Amino acid sequence: MNAGQSVSERDVAAFHEDFTRLRAVLDGVLAGQGALVRDLLVAVLAGGHVLLEGPPGLGKTNLAKALARAIGVDLARIQCTPDLMPSDITGSEVLTGGDGAREFEFRPGPVFASMVLVDEINRATPRSQSALLEAMQERQVTYAGTRHPLPNPFWVLATQNPIEFEGTYPLPEAQLDRFMTKLRVDYPARAALVELAARTLDAEPADSVELVLAPARLQQMMAQARAVVVSRDIVEAAAALVLATHPDGDGASAVARAHLRYGASPRALQALLRQARIHALADGRGHVCRDDLLAGALPVLRHRVLLGIDSELADVAADAVLVQILAEWTQRN
Amino acid sequence: MSSESHEPINALLDAVRTRLWQRRVALAGFWGASCAALLALLTGLLHRLHQEVPDAMLALSVAIPLLAALLWTIARPRPSRARAAVLGDRALRSRGLLVAAVDQIERPAAQRAGAAGVVLARAARLAGTVHAADVVGRGSAWSAGRPLLPFAIALSAAVLLSGPGAGSGLPAPSRAAAAAAQRLPGPVTRAQSMLAASAPARDLQAIVPGAHLARPPPVARDARAIAAPEPMPGLAASDRARPAVPALPAPAHAAGRAAAAGTDAGDARAADVVPDPSRAAFESRREVLLRREAGYGGVDAGSVRRDGPASADPRQPGDAVAPAGGRADAALSALSPALRAYADRYLDVLDQTR
8 A cells, every 4th residue: 555666567467477477386386286376375475474284295395395496585494393492493502613712603593594394383382383473473583682683585384284183282373373374285186186196206396396486576576566556445345354253343243253252363454455465466456356355365364263162162164154254244345 | 647547537437426326316206206106195095085185185295205305315425436436346347446546546646556557547448448327337218217107106196086086986885874974963883874874864763763854965866766756645745855655554642642632533634643754663673673682583574583593483484573563563564665675784784793
């Protein structure tokens, strides 16, 4: 909404073209996961962190590696275990030098990469998970009173397994809220599996991904997204959508009152609008429409709403509740 | 972005707002005229079936809905540009382009987004290729003409139902019942009213005690009866104008009074003392009713008894009335067939309303 860099018709077309090219490359790595790839790219271009949830063996790590190679950023991987320490993530000071000139020097941890893949994040202890909070929100690390800024752009791609819960530490709400989107990685269909087998039988597609977008171009695209027109009408519609998830609010939907305990945060509103801008540009438009809000609503909201106790016991899925809320919202707006 | 580039957008939105305004006026006219038609019909029906409604009330029933619709249209503000833009986006499937363009046009140039130029240029291009009719829809002639139909119904209803011949189409019994009820003294039952409506004025007293024979101006039926009265020997000249009522035999008390007056029962003066046939009929009916109530069973000539099981009464249909009632039975047998028919109906109604 703010006046940023001026965007021309050609810029919009170029964004659309680059986005389509990048998506095609990643679709080649992960067959049958077109929606996942699109949502991942949208979140990355919107500058948000992504939580990938899915059973093991579906290619989450490969996707992250392919993405980092395609956009030319360095990727660091943190394998979370219960004995992972915060300093293993942020880095720590080590004593360097000798002969009377010894001093503490800060050795950055893996979080100082542009793209950090936090594998099985729910296996880390809450203490270690909290080490990511400051990095994810403020894009900096404070160690021994000294602030260390993280590279720009900076993304955290975290994965978690929804099946195993033994020895895991579910992410606290504050941590979950810092992820712009939560993407589900579902089992591919039969045809996709066959395609996957053909592609990966003798080679690893992620290792052969070439640079598609230079980091400078990626930054330019992200800046262009900030110049997309979001009319007041759209902002109000997005706010109405967020409020519809609040069971106690004025604009709460009947489904939210019945099934939800807490609704989405204001951070969800920001995420909705930022993602909507990317959706608009990817569609070749310089303005956001309601369809763009709708396209990014589920990934943005599904981890930000808290089901009621009864609904959890009844095994009600947050997605099912949100789909009904979105249907109501679509009729109202 | 020069203001000229906004011109097609502004022109389209203004045209859409005008169309919306016209549609709103047409819609208000439609509803106003519909309500006016409905009220006119109701008022007309009230006027025709129940009671007379003043012409002013009929005029108000038509005028008030139209006036309310007019005021509603005037009081509401003209459709906004944002509303026109939303409608335009829906109609043109432009996915929020016009809304975004209007949003940017209304901002100061310094506060516009970076892509405002793209949006405004696209919106201007779109606006230049479409017409307001593409947004609001064609058929404005139908929209404008829509109120005419109910309005025509309202006018025709008002003319048909409240015109000078409004009462001519009423069912005769209802009118007669209303007229007869006005002639009856004091409160009357529904049964009395119905029977009185069917009976000629001369039989009113037989139906409702105390009903006088002062009539309203004669209707055509009574006029025919006056024009061709049945010959009734022994009636005074002043009574010749009365409709034909069979003369009753002089009752015993009348003959006694005549004898006390020193005259013979067969004297012409005694013969001139004609008992009031209506009163006699009423008294006879009262006797019949009293007997029926007491369980004796009333009979009508040529009919079966109405109360009690048929086996309890040894008489057969068509038997003559037993002379147990004396004077009253004599009076009953002297009733004219027409009056008996009315009495039968009266008994029917009485049975139904009991």
